[in-house]
Amino acid sequence: MALIQVQSVSVAYGSPAKPVLNNIGLDIEAGEFICLLGRTGCGKSTLLRLILGSETPASGVVTVKGSPRQRPDPVCGYVPQKYSLFPDRTVLDNITFGPEVSEFNLLTRWSPRFYSRRREFRKEALQLMQRLGLRESDAGKYPDQLSGGMQQRVAIAQAFINKPRILLMDEAFSALDPGTRQGMQRLMKQLWRDTGITVVFVTHNTKEALALATRVVVLAKPAPDQGAGILMQFPVAQPCAEAEIGELTTRLESVFGGSEDLEDSLVPTA
Amino acid sequence: MRIPPHDPQVRMRNNESQSAALPLTSTTWTTMLRTTLIAFLLASAAYAETPSFTVGWSIYAGWTPYHYLMKSGILRKWADKYQVAIKVKRFDYAPSLDAFVAKNIDACTMTNMEALDMPAASGVPTTAIIIGDYSNGNDALLVRNGVQFKDLAGKKVLLVQKTVSEYLFDRAMTINGLRDQIKRVRLINTSDADIASAYISDTSVTGTVTWKPMVSQIGKQKGVVNLFNSSQIPGEILDLTVVRTDVLARPEGQRFAKALTGAWYEMMAQMSGPNADKVLTAIAEGSSDTLASYKEQLSTTKMFYTAQSAAQFGASPELQQKMALVRQFCYEHGLLGANTKSVDDVAIQYPDGKVQGKPDKVRLRFTVEYMQAAAQGKL
């Protein structure tokens, strides 16, 4: 059985109901790197939130490891585009938040054992920071003292320290400048390879999707007032030969028009 | 202090509008300046022709007649006779005293105690021209659970401190031979607006000293007893109409005092005359009250309906004895000012020329001149 199963899921918002997703079916196997590709408003983030469990479908069912999603839990790690870090915690404390709350509740948090365990968490966090290209000198900084790229590295470290089976990333690199973005993509790919984690990555950038994914799932609305469906999906070999990338790019361009960033594409949704 | 229940419905407007309207449409400075000057000159010219005086009053059985005095036109008639303009303005009690001390108004209604400790002690020489009435049961000490005087030590008593209420309490304890126990009673300063509800709802409070209509309201409660009231100290809580002494020093000020006194006793005659009920109803309306309720308040108010009786009381040695008690109380409670080193520093002069205190420090004067003139029909 697939790790994540999305079975004939539909979602609608508002009243009168405006369809967002229409009858989506998608199976994701363990170890895949899925990129959900589509334009803003096509429902790809909604699909991600269904897997996350912060939203429930109007009809259909989403299961992870066979059980339906009810609420966000540690099975899935999460890296949103922004507001990922707790502003009141330093970089180090942001990373150790996961193990701290998993092991200690509001009361046991005041026990002496907490402090000895926290030392261990911190050690682990520092190693993770190093692996993600964060300097030790950043450990004591607050999130708003870091650049956007650094913040996302911390957010990834924060998610990784709990070793989730699945990592859900929602436009995680979209706000970064192109250079930083490429660096982050390389880093993400490296982490994926090293850990064998399953990643679902939402993006509206074709180049990013092709650079990261083992499978690209393209979502699109057939018409403005209809819910989005899966327009197409295709596997991408990783690492991918130049020729194949060229071919896939051309294929996506035929659908979305010439731009790599779908927000810039001139042709309306297929 | 008598701070009558606030009633926004009975707010009065000035009889006359003092300020001339300025045309604000003029565009140039010169025009505006000229207009202003002319308006100012006209206004002051008018002012010079008929001198204008303001009387402040507050709601209390003995003072509410001022509302009728103005409404009925009696005051207008007397003012015209003496060629003065008299405005009547309703205040809450405390603000009326403040306005009088600040010299914003020329005459004001107040008790003998406040006349001494507010204007007189603040260095605003004051003369009482009308003795309207004295409290004859209006102010009372009420207790619950059958408590006696001797049980009061350590008990809670609600009252507005530093006012006639505390004076009444002081006198009640003294008369009952418990002067040394006064300090052991727990006096709680309570605003008169809330004193009735506070006393009724909190049964841990033993006593309260207050005045009508609160006394009537509280008295209706089961188990509440009127332990002492002002009818046991007649003539000690007086309700006066006072005028600033410096106003009386001017001829037009004297005309004002005559007009006011004349009007007052014409109304008093109506209040006690054959058509009394009609007049009393109109007066009661001045405080949004009913005739029955107003009559009930009058029953514990000793009104001096005739100028004769008021003048007699004012000239009697009795007044001097009562005032001696009041001024001693004021002094002991620091009401004459922290810098007043002796009770004699705020002196009182009586109609017979006698002075209580240092003769060069006369700040409060009682005069029967106007009341006598009214009695003799010379006004």
Next chain:
Amino acid sequence: MAAGSFLMHAKPGRFSSTMLSWILFATGIGLYFYTAQARHHENPDDRVTPTLAQMVKGITEAAVKPAEDDEPLADNAPLTQRLLASMLWKDTKATARRFVYSLALLVPAVLLGLHMGLFPYAGAFFLRFVLFFDKIVALSLLPILFIAFGIDELSKIMLIVIGVAPTIILDTFNLSRGVPGEQLVKAFTLGARDFDVAYRVVMKQILPRVLNSLRLNLKAVMLFLFAGEMIASTEGLAYRISLLRRHMAMDVIIPYVLWVALLLFVVDLSMRLLNRKLHPWFHEA
């Protein structure tokens, strides 16, 4: 000075800024003493506008002498004993005690707002009622407060709590609703339970803003406290002011009012410093 220097782009120097900021103070003080002098010239016994010497004397006596209904001190009592037995200290203590109790009672208000913002059932249960209660003029409820809480300390403290708590509740409610959803989701995916999210994520994040909101409401707290003390009490700063007003002892009232202002300023300043110390990450918008 060119007219341009008064426009938006003006850059007043340090010296002129300081001078400008004191002009109104100087004018106010000057006008006061001018009036006081004029009034005293006309009436040496004037109590409405005491002179500086009178005020100094008034407040010194308040600070070293017991209130008139208290036991007088021995003449040779040391200064510290005098200060501690004084009217000013007694009143300050009484008012401060009520103030601290009321602030302490606002803590549950903060917690309630937090829970209303985060737990939909709590929100549904309380929100409408609190919104309604927020519009109630607390002072008008006094008779009910007297019935429910007596006329002693409790009714005064409850007056403050009822007057200020709805504002604090709604403020905290809005603040906790304002925390981005990503934060909550992230916390859940990291293994936090509901109460971890409420107290270890949201509460910690909004605390500096809650403290600021408390700071802004200090004046309201003081206003209700004063109203309560003026209505029924035996000690306290506002009690004294209302009592002294009966015989226009402005020589003590004015210093008392300034003393209250100073105390409020100090409380506000220390809350601001505490906020900065506790939340170095927080930058006021």
